[in-house]
Amino acid sequence: MKFNDLFSMAFYNLWRRKMRTFLTVLAVVIGALLVALMVSIGSGLQNFIVNQFGLFMANDAMIVTSSPNQGAALADSNGPHDVSVKVATKPFTAQDLQNIKAIPDVTQVDYRFNVPGQYIQPVGTTLEISVSPSASPLYVETLRKLAAGSYVKDGSTGDCVISYDYLDVFGWPDTASAIGKQVNIHVGKQNAYNTATQDFTFTVVGVLTKTSSSAEVMISETDGIAMARYNTDLPSLYSEQQPGYALQVRVNDKAQIDKVAQTIKDMGFSAITPAQILDRINKTFKVIQTVLAAFGIIALVVAAIGIVNTLIMAIYERTREIGVMKAVGATRGTIRWLFTLEGAALGFLGGIVGVLLALFFGQVLNFIAARTFLSAYPGFTISVFSIWLCLGVIALTTAIALVAGLAPANRAAKLDPVESLRYE
């Protein structure tokens, strides 16, 4: 029997029992829809996180921590931005810093630290607004896009760049009016028994475009260090003598980053590159996607039971027909193929319809998201489909249905032709 005849016969047999086929396929559709939609949402979140990550981490710089085991801790946190460096037991020494600076291809070494800040207040007002200050070198700062003004220059003092969302909160009508305004960042003491506070005053020199952070203020490292020293009561922290627990090391060529990272590890420190962090993020999302997809897979398993049931019903219904087919020359193999194909076709149809529905619902989600919680991030979508996801889901449903069809198909193939012709 030719394959195209087998194929058209399988589809014809499904077409003959439209309602039953529809119901069986419906179960597959639900499974396929769940798998496809869940994975697409996982991809959307992943894209979002990875893109946001790119705003905080230059691809030619790595994070170096003083303890050999801290790399893992760093990578498992929510990214380099809010890493607590206090967990390290042994800070870098002045000699360590010299040694790292002396590594060939290293062009810049910066201290990594949390900048304290209780709230931000425009000068001359009584507003107290939450704030997340950061002090990065210019090459990291420039990963972010400005809506207006300029970046805070390395080594400058008293300048800041603020998040776009502050304009609304502070009651400033537009970006142009924000430039030149003054804000205070209120800093307390790390020691909870010391209630002393100090306001650090900054002049707004730039406004960020809308990004993931809505309460951010970027200042120079010089100012950040001053605030951190005030907060910790350690007047020479983050100096050549006391470099702290974490450094950001930049190389002159990003192709050299792995080599430099290895050199640093050989010195007994830990080094983690942006590629490694991205790798961890991506691996984490693989797990999340698998868990999300598992719900759909369960639905598909249930659908597979439906397929088995449908095919067994079809065998009872078509016993005589199978007998006739054998009498006029069908081999057992042909009958087996026919029923296997019918099963696979149920999965294939369900996969296609499920993926189409998932694409539709994904678009609906994107439409809603773009007008609500993702309105600040044009270009980002919550549901992301690749051609491989679509083909993969169709292949998955087809494969599951094919496997489900094997046992019934075998049963049909083994029917005794004489018995089947007598079957009433």
Place this chain on the structure above:
Amino acid sequence: MIVISDLKKDYRLGDETVHALAGVSLEIPDGEFAAFVGPSGSGKSTLLHLIGGLDTCTSGKIVVDGQDLSRAPDAVLAKYRNAQVGFVFQTFNLHPTYMALENVAIPLIFSKISVTERNKRAAAALEAVGMSARAKHLPNQLSGGERQRVAIARALVTNPKIIVADEPTGNLDSVNGAKVMELLGALHKDKGITLLIATHDSEIAGRAQRVISMRDGKIIGDKKK
């Protein structure tokens, strides 16, 4: 030429073993019209199924044109049924949702013939049984006699050497039964097909060149005209 020697077929029916064929030996030359008569359970249907390659024997030998069917695997038997044998059943066994022409074309699907060629040959077979006008009808739009003629066309379409008919007139009235028998007789005469019929009807048996009587799985009479 069909050569059968000491053919036995046992069935298990619950705890009991039924000897459907209890040692049958027989030779049927090419182009013969033979009728198998006997009461229900005499083994005539089982014998025809074995000759048609639809069933396998318990012991003994069945050789058709030098080909031993008794030990042949499924694929060989399937090919034999497809190319060399045409079956006609008491209950017609037409595919209910296929029209007459499609029903006739079914065996050609399994001989890997293209659709156009299939339809051409099926139309010719329908013509040979005088059913061309009914080619586009579904089985339930046809009378019993017409259905059996379509079934005969299906048996003919691969140009088999043997036609095996198990009670072909059993579900037909005498007028239609006679028409079907005339058709089968003509095919036997014109095409030289070996025609093997199992029947209860002595009138049908009377048309045959040879009447083989069976009882309890054995041949008890073999009369040639």
